[in-house]
Amino acid sequence: MCVKMVDKKLKNGERGTMVFGKGDSLMFEEADLFSRAQEKLPMMAPFTRREFLRMAAVTSLAVGAGTTSWAAEAKGEMPFRELGKTGEKVSAIGLGGFHIGKQSDAQESIRIMRAAIDGGINFMDNCWDYNDGASESRMGKALRDGYRERVFLMSKIDGRTKASAAKQIDESLKRFQTDHVDLMQFHEIIRMEDPDKIFAPGAALEAMEEAKKAGKVRFVGFTGHKDPAIHLHMLDTAQKHGFHFDTVQMPLNVMDAHFKSFAYQVVPVAVKQGIGVLGMKSMGSGILLKSKTVTPIECLHYAMNLPTSTVITGIDSMKILEQAFEAARTFKPMSQQEVAALLDKTASAGSEGKFELFKTSNEFDGTAHNPQWLG
Numbered sequence: 084m085c086v087k088m089v090d091k092k093l094k095n096g097e098r099g100t101m102v103f104g105k106g107d108s109l110m111f112e113e114a115d116l117f118s119r120a121q122e123k124l125p126m127m128a129p130f131t132r133r134e135f136l137r138m139a140a141v142t143s144l145a146v147g148a149g150t151t152s153w154a155a156e157a158k159g160e161m162p163f164r165e166l167g168k169t170g171e172k173v174s175a176i177g178l179g180g181f182h183i184g185k186q187s188d189a190q191e192s193i194r195i196m197r198a199a200i201d202g203g204i205n206f207m208d209n210c211w212d213y214n215d216g217a218s219e220s221r222m223g224k225a226l227r228d229g230y231r232e233r234v235f236l237m238s239k240i241d242g243r244t245k246a247s248a249a250k251q252i253d254e255s256l257k258r259f260q261t262d263h264v265d266l267m268q269f270h271e272i273i274r275m276e277d278p279d280k281i282f283a284p285g286a287a288l289e290a291m292e293e294a295k296k297a298g299k300v301r302f303v304g305f306t307g308h309k310d311p312a313i314h315l316h317m318l319d320t321a322q323k324h325g326f327h328f329d330t331v332q333m334p335l336n337v338m339d340a341h342f343k344s345f346a347y348q349v350v351p352v353a354v355k356q357g358i359g360v361l362g363m364k365s366m367g368s369g370i371l372l373k374s375k376t377v378t379p380i381e382c383l384h385y386a387m388n389l390p391t392s393t394v395i396t397g398i399d400s401m402k403i404l405e406q407a408f409e410a411a412r413t414f415k416p417m418s419q420q421e422v423a424a425l426l427d428k429t430a431s432a433g434s435e436g437k438f439e440l441f442k443t444s445n446e447f448d449g450t451a452h453n454p455q456w457l458g
Contacts, residue, residue: 161203247458
């Protein structure tokens with residue numbers, strides 16, 4: 084595998100910067116370079132160590148040190164980043180909606196969420212199906228007393244038909260106790276046929292567009308965790324229908340780099356199209372940590388080093404919230420050597436996807452276990 088590497092000094096004095104295409108700024112102007120490189124390897128095959136380290140160098144330089152396309156501004160100790168082409172700025176760390184509905188006492192959930200917002204986290208993730216609606220209901224209560232105006236509120240729907248999608252949007256708004264969400268995403272695009280179902284005549288996209296016209300939804304995106312090829316099909320289907328997604332959510336972690344990589348295959352395409360990248364499963368619900376190869380802070384820093392608008396992390400206690408704040412406080416763009424060292428020590432554990440069960444099993448596929456959600 085041959086990857087063209089170019090040394091260039093940027094105007095700000097950064098050294099050792101990778102540049103694709105023309106100009107001094109780095110915007111993945113030739114994002115298909117990654118695709119061409121990937122085509123030389125079988126989709127499921129792990130990289131050789133030499134190939135991997137070379138790609139790690141490309142990744143760190145292309146999406147970390149020296150870039151300006153996702154450069155953050157700090158509000159207190161929390162970095163804020165641009166959300167694609169929306170004009171919005173969101174916290175580099177986002178609060179995951181699933182874990183916030185698991186506390187035995189709803190007041191504890193509310194306390195965690197408000198502490199997160201007070202500490203600078205403004206991106207709130209949620210989903211219509213999380214904990215049978217409890218996650219949205221608890222978040223709605225947490226966003227009373229002026230907190231709603233301080234956050235960028237996102238949720239997701241599973242419905243594939245127009246009727247089911249419209250119903251789920253309205254139910255989410257009712258639980259949130261708000262008249263609109265800032266971002267609504269099509270959830271679990273994990274089957275190759277999902278994009279065609281979403282964009283079919285009289286299907287879910289029509290409900291989403293009507294909700295947007297009615298002021299219920301500001302921006303539209305989609306999520307998935309199964310295979311980068313499905314994400315690429317969704318983006319291609321959208322283009323064929325003349326539709327532009329504002330965001331795309333995907334697993335981005337130190338294991339992803341070695342197996343069915345969203346970072347290598349989807350992120351460059353999203354960046355090229357001006358779509359906000361939402362990272363998730365940086366620790367895979369803690370499963371990645373069982374590999375004993377990385378720490379939670381390393382996991383978060385790796386995902387933040389990619390051109391993510393926000394990295395959504397599950398926060399189920401004040402201790403884990405402080406961990407997220409620590410990651411934000413201590414983050415700085417990683418050098419190619421730092422990325423290569425981090426990915427080198429996870430290469431063996433990550434080569435077969437055994438720590439990314441969301442890719443290799445249906446354990447994390449909520450809609451597979453509840454097909455009635457799809458409508």
